[in-house]
Amino acid sequence: MGRLIRMPLESHPEIREAVRKLCARFPGEYWRALDRDRIYPTQFVAALTEAGFLSVLIPEEYGGSGLGLGAATAVLEEIHRSGGNGGACHAQMYTMGCVLRHGSRAQKERYLPAVASGELRLQAFGVTEPGAGTDTTRISTFARRDGDRYIVNGQKIWISRAEYSDLMVLLCRTTPRDQTRRASDGMSVFLVDMRAAVGNGLTIRPIRTMINHATTELFFDDLAIPAENLVGEEGKGFHYILDGMNAERILIAAECIGDGRFFIDRASAYAQDRQVFGRAIGQNQGVQFPLARAHVQLSAASLMVDHAAALFEAGEACGTEANMAKILASEASWYAADQGLQIHGGFGFAEEYDIERKFRETRLYQVAPISTNLILSHVATHVLGLPKSF
Numbered sequence: 609m610g611r612l613i614r615m616p617l618e619s620h621p622e623i624r625e626a627v628r629k630l631c632a633r634f635p636g637e638y639w640r641a642l643d644r645d646r647i648y649p650t651q652f653v654a655a656l657t658e659a660g661f662l663s664v665l666i667p668e669e670y671g672g673s674g675l676g677l678g679a680a681t682a683v684l685e686e687i688h689r690s691g692g693n694g695g696a697c698h699a700q701m702y703t704m705g706c707v708l709r710h711g712s713r714a715q716k717e718r719y720l721p722a723v724a725s726g727e728l729r730l731q732a733f734g735v736t737e738p739g740a741g742t743d744t745t746r747i748s749t750f751a752r753r754d755g756d757r758y759i760v761n762g763q764k765i766w767i768s769r770a771e772y773s774d775l776m777v778l779l780c781r782t783t784p785r786d787q788t789r790r791a792s793d794g795m796s797v798f799l800v801d802m803r804a805a806v807g808n809g810l811t812i813r814p815i816r817t818m819i820n821h822a823t824t825e826l827f828f829d830d831l832a833i834p835a836e837n838l839v840g841e842e843g844k845g846f847h848y849i850l851d852g853m854n855a856e857r858i859l860i861a862a863e864c865i866g867d868g869r870f871f872i873d874r875a876s877a878y879a880q881d882r883q884v885f886g887r888a889i890g891q892n893q894g895v896q897f898p899l900a901r902a903h904v905q906l907s908a909a910s911l912m913v914d915h916a917a918a919l920f921e922a923g924e925a926c927g928t929e930a931n932m933a934k935i936l937a938s939e940a941s942w943y944a945a946d947q948g949l950q951i952h953g954g955f956g957f958a959e960e961y962d963i964e965r966k967f968r969e970t971r972l973y974q975v976a977p978i979s980t981n982l983i984l985s986h987v988a989t990h991v992l993g994l995p996k997s998f
């Protein structure tokens with residue numbers, strides 16, 4: 609690999625340096641082998657946990673380092689820039705926030721220190737359903753109160769890492785949609801202990817996808833959850849997960865920045881080395897300009913990620929900025945991926961260069977965790993005041 613291209617205003621240099629060192633122990637061969645057989649990166653996640661990088665957002669009193677979202681964006685960006693993938697574990701950073709902000713003292717004391725130490729994995733976030741899609745208010749997985757427990761029935765789809773998580777933050781309806789004042793009322797968040805649930809009302813079915821993402825379908829058939837696992841108040845769950853979703857969008861935008869930097873680093877180095885027609889291909893402006901454009905787009909997107917993270921850290925409303933960071937970063941990383949592959953010529957398709965793997969991986973972020981159209985719709989109606997279309 610060539611030299612790292614410095615981007616403007618990189619925050620948290622010590623964290624970045626430490627993450628780079630850790631990631632150097634998990635080179636392309638490691639990720640390629642896992643990708644080939646769709647294996648979960650257990651060793652990598654263990655190393656990150658041990659080094660404390662997955663608990664940067666957990667307050668010190670619960671065993672974490674108590675840093676802000678900006679520190680977490682630095683961790684994920686560097687993982688992705690190194691050629692790795694934080695998708696295996698990034699959810700812990702934002703699902704934990706739901707427990708931290710809305711959980712009871714007892715829940716925080718019981719779970720957060722164990723999550724910080726790595727004893728418990730809180731990697732699964734169960735929201736999406738086949739019948740609802742992006743319209744979360746239409747979810748129909750239902751949790752019915754029955755004495756000191758809730759009985760859950762329904763189905764979720766695309767729930768990633770469910771097989772590799774001890775706990776899942778689950779969103780269910782507790783009041784049918786047509787019996788609530790607002791469509792976003794009547795949903796509740798639960799902490800599901802996966803170790804007790806699987807085989808006792810919860811079935812997990814893996815979905816093989818174009819990337820190694822450990823995503824699954826979940827089937828709930830009279831799953832009993834202790835009532836003490838309800839997070840916050842019944843009926844307010846949708847509002848609780850919204851700020852988690854902002855954190856998720858900002859963190860995933862940071863992963864896109866890392867992906868984009870990976871492609872630019874690799875393609876710049878390749879363009880310097882590869883000789884065709886007696887000169888380096890990077891001497892041709894037709895090769896230089898797309899890379900320069902990718903760098904410009906990525907730098908702008910990175911500033912929006914930092915801005916959204918700063919608003920989040922300050923406790924300000926940041927829904928629009930989180931969305932804008934996600935769309936800019938995911939489009940910038942995709943442009944960098946497309947150009948990075950082009951510049952590698954035939955070798956862009958060869959597994960051993962890691963370009964084709966990262967190309968597949970970074971494409972996800974224009975669809976998940978929220979698709980581009982839905983972000984544009986948010987900006988059109990909430991920011992520009994245009995009429996709602998749905």
Ligand SMILES: Cc1cc2nc3c(=O)[nH]c(=O)nc-3n(C[C@H](O)[C@H](O)[C@H](O)COP(=O)(O)OP(=O)(O)OC[C@H]3O[C@@H](n4cnc5c(N)ncnc54)[C@H](O)[C@@H]3O)c2cc1C
Nearest residue numbers: 733734735736741742766767768975976977978979981982
């Ligand atoms: C690999 C992977 C991992 C995932 N992990 C998780 C997870 O861990 N937990 C979880 O809860 N979910 C997860 N998801 C789900 C993800 O958040 C959704 O796939 C995403 O939000 C899009 O929802 P959908 O697939 O239902 O698409 P739909 O809502 O069916 O939309 C399909 C397409 O139509 C467009 N569209 C829909 N309505 C409109 C409209 N009104 N105007 C314009 N365009 C519209 C959308 O933009 C999209 O392009 C994951 C998905 C994938 C693929």
